[in-house]
């Protein structure tokens with residue numbers, strides 16, 4: 001099994017979550033972690049089509065960051081039809097109030113033909129101090145590792161006919 005984790009991050013927290021998710025996945029699958037800005041080039045360099053896509057980014061203005069939105073709205077052809085799970089980082093609180101990049105990303109990825117696996121997951125930032133210095137709530141790195149492991153363990157294998 002081969003998984004790609006693709007993320008956007010402005011201040012570094014989502015990057016840490018993406019790396020933690022990949023560590024969790026590493027116990028059940030080969031895994032590559034790629035930022036949205038490198039995605040086109042890095043995906044081309046992969047020898048095989050991924051079996052699973054994990055994609056996430058920061059929630060900004062109640063939705064996905066611009067980088068995440070650009071990536072999911074024009075999902076590379078090599079990822080269309082691949083099972084996918086979405087995550088975000090955001091402040092803790094109801095999705096109706098805070099928004100969720102993962103929820104919007106899941107809709108965009110599904111529109112591009114990917115089969116969504118599980119429900120979008122959020123990892124939380126402490127809303128204290130200046131934004132660039134805000135960090136993840138305690139325990140979120142460990143939760144991301146577990147979520148990655150569980151998501152990869154439960155994902156169906158991609159349809160080999162489609163690859």
Ligand SMILES: Cc1cc2nc3c(=O)[nH]c(=O)nc-3n(C[C@H](O)[C@H](O)[C@H](O)COP(=O)(O)O)c2cc1C
Pocket residue numbers: 008009010011012013014015058059060061062063089090091092098099125131134
């Ligand atoms: C321009 C901007 C708008 C934001 N809007 C929201 C928002 O609507 N809801 C929310 O929960 N967090 C919001 N945040 C906080 C981000 O979700 C938080 O900074 C991000 O998850 C941190 O991830 P990063 O370190 O990878 O950038 C916003 C942050 C920025 C910079």
